[in-house]
Amino acid sequence: MSTPAHKLGQNPDIRETKPEIRLNDLEKRLLNEFQKGLPLSPTPFADMANSLGTSEALVLQILERLQKQGVISRVGPVIKPQRIGASTLAAMAIPEDRLEAVAHVINRYSEVNHNYERENRFNLWFVVTAPDQAHLDAVLADMEEKTGFPVLNLPMEKPYHIDLGFPLWC
Amino acid sequence: MLSKQDKELIAEIQSGLPLASHPYAEIGERVGLSEQKVIQRIGSLQAGGVIKRMGIVVRHHELGYTANAMVVWDVPDERLDEIGELLGSQDYVTLCYQRPRRLPDWPYNLFCMIHGQKRERVLQIIDAIVESEDLADIPHKVLFSGRRFKQRGARYL
Numbered sequence: 001m002s003t004p005a006h007k008l009g010q011n012p013d014i015r016e017t018k019p020e021i022r023l024n025d026l027e028k029r030l031l032n033e034f035q036k037g038l039p040l041s042p043t044p045f046a047d048m049a050n051s052l053g054t055s056e057a058l059v060l061q062i063l064e065r066l067q068k069q070g071v072i073s074r075v076g077p078v079i080k081p082q083r084i085g086a087s088t089l090a091a092m093a094i095p096e097d098r099l100e101a102v103a104h105v106i107n108r109y110s111e112v113n114h115n116y117e118r119e120n121r122f123n124l125w126f127v128v129t130a131p132d133q134a135h136l137d138a139v140l141a142d143m144e145e146k147t148g149f150p151v152l153n154l155p156m157e158k159p160y161h162i163d164l165g166f167p168l169w170c
Numbered sequence: 171m172l173s174k175q176d177k178e179l180i181a182e183i184q185s186g187l188p189l190a191s192h193p194y195a196e197i198g199e200r201v202g203l204s205e206q207k208v209i210q211r212i213g214s215l216q217a218g219g220v221i222k223r224m225g226i227v228v229r230h231h232e233l234g235y236t237a238n239a240m241v242v243w244d245v246p247d248e249r250l251d252e253i254g255e256l257l258g259s260q261d262y263v264t265l266c267y268q269r270p271r272r273l274p275d276w277p278y279n280l281f282c283m284i285h286g287q288k289r290e291r292v293l294q295i296i297d298a299i300v301e302s303e304d305l306a307d308i309p310h311k312v313l314f315s316g317r318r319f320k321q322r323g324a325r326y327l
Contacts, residue, residue: 035225114318116321125313155269159265
């Protein structure tokens with residue numbers, strides 16, 4: 001018996017159709033050691049290669065491939081939220097049979113980066129970032145108008161811990 | 171406040187450095203700064219806390235870290251700092267933020283994220299934290315993620 005499409009998202013263990021990407025030892029070391037502390041030297045990739053005992057060309061080739069495969073989103077900065085522009089975490093409570101359609105409406109906003117289904121009455125969660133607060137408020141109001149559902153607006157008030165990467169394969 | 175120059179620099183690097191031998195020199199060419207100046211500004215933005223880290227930003231999902239839990243807590247206001255620091259310092263917690271309650275719909279004011287390869291393992295980790303840190307009297311809910319409708323880095327500028 002096939003599972004209805006709208007149920008597929010509920011169990012992370014059965015959701016994946018793509019095979020999990022397997023990395024070799026060098027790739028794992030690269031990802032483990034350089035989630036932070038990218039060298040601030042003229043040739044950061046050559047420095048990374050040196051410390052891993054390999055070549056700059058190979059490091060660049062691995063990073064390009066992993067970026068293409070979607071394993072890494074970028075090599076670059078993680079910016080402290082709300083130091084620049086305005087951002088918020090927002091949620092909506094959407095009936096199951098409307099969820100996908102509303103999610104696609106939300107996706108169309110260039111101000112939205114992450115947009116996830118979560119297991120709760122509030123089942124659609126997304127992050128909105130904008131150059132300033134007025135722009136952010138306008139986007140949230142527009143979303144309510146376009147979808148007909150209220151937005152729960154949950155801006156960060158205080159960070160206790162911010163993503164500094166974490167050890168993989170431990 | 172950030173200078174116009176720093177804003178331009180961040181706008182240029184926020185979606186990633188060029189994967190090339192001299193990435194900072196390439197960025198410098200685009201924004202009209204020397205390689206040395208780009209390196210110096212990035213270092214200073216890091217020291218000032220605007221940039222939290224520079225490095226490889228991994229998408230955990232693609233590596234099999236598919237159990238992504240947002241754990242939300244309803245913490246008495248006077249204990250927020252104490253419990254926020256406590257949760258933020260736990261090994262598997264990648265983010266821990268205070269956010270506003272929105273009563274009556276949403277009573278939770280502390281949010282943390284835990285990623286794992288298996289759902290059962292993530293639940294074990296949460297149970298262990300509740301037990302070892304004596305948090306049984308703080309109501310919490312675990313919201314696992316389902317479908318990812320969109321995921322990319324934030325663009326502030």
